[in-house]
Amino acid sequence: MKLVALALVFLVFTGCSKTVRIASLQPAEIDRAAGAKRIAVYTFRHDTVGLTEKIETKAAAARVDGKPWFTVISRGDLSKILEELRLQESGLADEEQVVEAGKLLGATALITGSVTAADAEDSYYTEKRFECLDKKCKEYNIFDVSCMERSAVVSAHIRLVDIAKGEVLFADTLKRSRHWNRCFDSSTHIPTKGEALDLLANEIADHFIQRLTPHYTYHEVELLEEPDIDYSAEEKKLLKNALTFIEHGRYDKAEQLLGELLRSTGEQSYVAAYDLGVVKETKGELEAARSLYLLADRNCPEPNETIDAAIVRIQQSIRAKESALKQMNQ
Template structure:
């Protein structure tokens, strides 16, 4: 059975090559009205010959927050109805990759080039030039091949799903989710006709649609990453630099308690006059969901002179938005 909890999404808000801290939080459903319509009846889907209805039903039944089901899927009285239509199409592209290796007059291998050629028919073969019938490429005195050609047959199979999922509540259409999903896979072989499992592609495409649909109608567990400042300040001692380095390692491993202890000692050893130490401590507190404490640290850091002081202001605004989003999500879950 496919195990599902709330949909988890990673959001990269800040980009860079340095150390990062990951913050886990909650995001409310895009269709917030669904929090008042959790008792669901799932009707049939027109054109469904791939088991989409049952997969959707199972996924909604298994959707949980803290081990508590979010939706109640029922065959009896409900306050929302889900139905729709779905169709699928399978498309194959068959082509050959030709790898041509050239030889010099002594038979030494030279450059190997790839040439992709679309073919309307299916064939695999390996052959060496020159062929006996191709006398212009054949030197009787020096029978070394001029070139060898390896032919690789490739099959690229694409499965596409189309249709929609409709939610009706109180005789009104609450939401229409358009289904438009493509999943493809390529297999190549030198010796036999390549095989691609259509059933697995259909499964992948259906669960991609279902996961995205659930992300619209239920709260999501999400995460975002924040760039740390991992460069020591100029006037720091060797010991202080080592503390920062060790703290960065703990943060990378998401060992935030250990990182917090080190950064608190660094803040104290710099008489709370280091923007780097305070800002990184604020990030650790944010990652631990201690938002009010993190705000106080960011505010303290914003009063120090630093070229990066704007980061602390951004962090305060970010936490405010995160707290608001979490409260909305929790309210939806507790309804």
């Protein structure tokens, strides 16, 4: 499967060093759920925050390398089957009945559960304020201002069931909470109680779907900018121009120049090897990047934190990519 290299993007200046933002493909956290790609989402019990719809929407929108990860069976079709089977007498069928309906629709997994908490409340307190009564503030006034703290919490017990085997692939309670503060002499906006609960329900849905889906994480990788051996004037120019091309997002030109620099130094420059490894990693060529980082390590006469971090990172990235590709091919 050909992956889209998402790791490109930009340079960030942190002090005197330049960094490149690199994407790393990570496997779905719940490996057992990797084959559950045709799913049905059944209405959560006590769902006053629209969590069912949020999970369904986010599952339908989930993409890996631009391709949909899930096929989502509509809840309308699921309800219709339940009605036809005369299993929906009270409006909420039990899980076994819903699994049977999902099986008839060709779903491989069922997502269901219940919202166990959805509460928002306000508490009040005061803060001291200081007000000058003259220009030199020789006279002043201290007074109290009324303030409010809005607290919200949403939690839900979510289950993912393998329809064919009847096995529970995932069962956990996910919870999100947050606090907002505002004093009445401030124009600071805080969400309404409904907006707060909606925000937290969205966070739960996002987190749950990400745990089921291969995804990219992003990190900043430092470049080496100073010659490590006795560079000629032309070799210094090659390094400088390569770094400029990286800054401009021209990884193709940077790769060409750094390759020329590495050859020119008889493959003895760890700076050239390392920076070329970063370019390869940015392009998603992880094995080539690992070889270059190991070459940089061999050429470096003493421990180098940047190179050490690159070797650890690339090994982790290769393992993560292998796991993600295995999931993607299921």
